Amino acid sequence: MATEKKVVAEEQNFAKNDAFNLTMIPGKFARKLRTCIIYQFIRFLIINIKMIIVVQKSH
C-alpha cells in the first residue's frame, strides 16, 4: 500500500545536511509575520523606540 506523503515546504531543508538538521527553521506562521504589514508596522515602531534608547544610552 503506497503511503501518502505529507510534504511541508519549509521543513525540506532539514534533510539537506547535518548542520541544517541541527538548527531551527521558521514555519509558515513565522514567515508570514515577517511580511505582514500590520505586524511589521508595530515591530517597526518597537524596534525604532529600542534603537533610540540604545542610541541615547550610548552618548
Place this chain on the structure above:
Amino acid sequence: MARLVVMGGGVAGHTTATFAKKWLGNDHEVVVVTPNSNWNWIPSNIWVGVGEMKKEEVVFPLAPVYAKAGIDYRQAKAVSIHPEGKEGSDKPFITIEYTGQGKEGQTEEIEYDYLVNATGPKLNFDATPGLGDGNGQIGPNTVSVCTADHAVHAYSELMNIFEKAKTEKQKILIGTGHGMCTCQGAAFEYIFNIEHEAKKAGVRDNLEIKWISNESFLGDFGMGGLHMKVGGYVVSSKLFAESLYAERGIEWLIGAHVNKIEEGKLEYELLDGTIGEEEFDFAMLIPPFSGVGLKAYDKTGEDITDKIFAANGFMKVDADYTPKPYEEWKADDWPRKYQNPDYSNIFAAGIAFAPPHLISKPAKSPNGTPINPTPPRTGMPSGIIGKAVAHSICNLIKDGENAHIHEASMAEMGAACVASAGKGVFSGQAAAMTVYPVVPDFDKYPGTGRDTDYTFGEIGLAGHWIKHILHFLFIYKAKLKPGWTLIPE
C-alpha cells in the same frame, strides 16, 4: 586661533570635523586631510554590489560640503606625524601628499594644535596570497564590496555568474579572506542579498552559495556572538544565524583561515588543523584590516612609530594594552577618551584606534595559526566616538588644559546592524540586530555580558524599512542639510 587637523574624511573623521567646525565657528580652524574626493555611505555598498543601487546613490563630493561648512579640505593622504615639531620649531605638524585638487604628488607640512587620526582601515588584501595583487590592491581572483568602486565591479562579475547560471551550475563563496578578518556583518549582508537576487532572477536552483569565515561559530560577528530574547527564550546568535542560513539553503564553513587563493580555487586551514580546498566561480572575501601605515617622528627626526602606533598600525589610545588571558579581559580595558597616552593633543576615532584585545574568544589551530575575528568598530560606534572626540577638543580649545574630556567606551555603547536583502518597500527583508553594549561587560551583566532588553535580532520588513531610512538619513546628515545635528550617529 587654534587649528584642528582631522586625518580621514570617513564616518568618524567627517563626524569629528563637521561637529567641531559647528561648535568652534570661525574663531578656530578645522582642516580635513583625506585622499578621496567623495564621501561614501559604506553600508549601502552592499546594494551597489547586487545592482540595487547605483554608485552615485551612495557617494557625494566632499568639496562643496566642506566649502559650505568653512572646513579647509585637502584632498591628500597623511603620511607622517611630527608631534614635537622639528629642529627650530616646537609646533607639531603632519606631512601630507596630495591626491587631487590639481596638486597630485605634491607634499606639504600642516601644523596643528590638535590632531585626530580617523584614517580607518587599510584593506590589507596582500595579507593572503592571491587575495591582493601584490601592490596593495585587490587581485583578479575575488571581488570586494568594501569601496563603492569595488562594489560596482562585484555587481558586474555577479551578473556574469547569474547569466551562466541560467544554463549551468555555478558556485559562490562569500565570507572572510584571512584568519584575522573583521567586518563579518558586511559579508553576511552580501550573501543574503545575493541569495535574494538569485531567487528573483530565477537562477537560485543552479547556484551553490556557501559561507566561509574565520568565526569559531556562525553568528560570532567578531563580538563573541550575542544573546537575544526570541519567543520567550534567550538564545545565542549562533542559533539565529544558523537558522537564517539553513532556511535559505546556504552551507557554512567556519573557523577557516584562507591562506591561498588562485583563479577559481582557494586553500584554507581550519581550527582543527586540517587543510582543505574550495572551488568557486565567484567569491567575495573581506580582506583583513590594518592601520593605514602612518609614520611618526620625534623632534630629532627619529622614528617613533612604535611608540604611537600598535603593531597592527592602529593608534594607541587610553586603553589597557597589557597582554592578559581571555578570562581576565574586562570592560575597563577599552578606551574612554581616545587620547594618545604620550601626546595628549592627538586623538584617534573609529577604526583607527588600537583595540586592547579581541572581543571574540581567541583561537589557534594546532599549527599555531590564529583564526579568530578581530573586533569590529562599526558605523555607530565610529560616529559616536568621532563626536565625543570633537566635543573633547572643542572643550580643550575653549577651556584649556583642565577642560572636561568626553567619554565613549565601546563597553557602554550599543551598535545597530541591519542586514537587508532586496530593496523593494514590500518585497525586501532584513535581519535587524542591536547589541548593547558592543563589548560585553560580564561584571555588569553576568551571564551574557549584555543587556538583553536592548540586544535583539529579528527578521522582517520592519528592519528593511529601517535600513532604507538609515541610508537616506545618514547621507542627508553627512551633506549637512538643515537639521543635520538632530540626526543621531
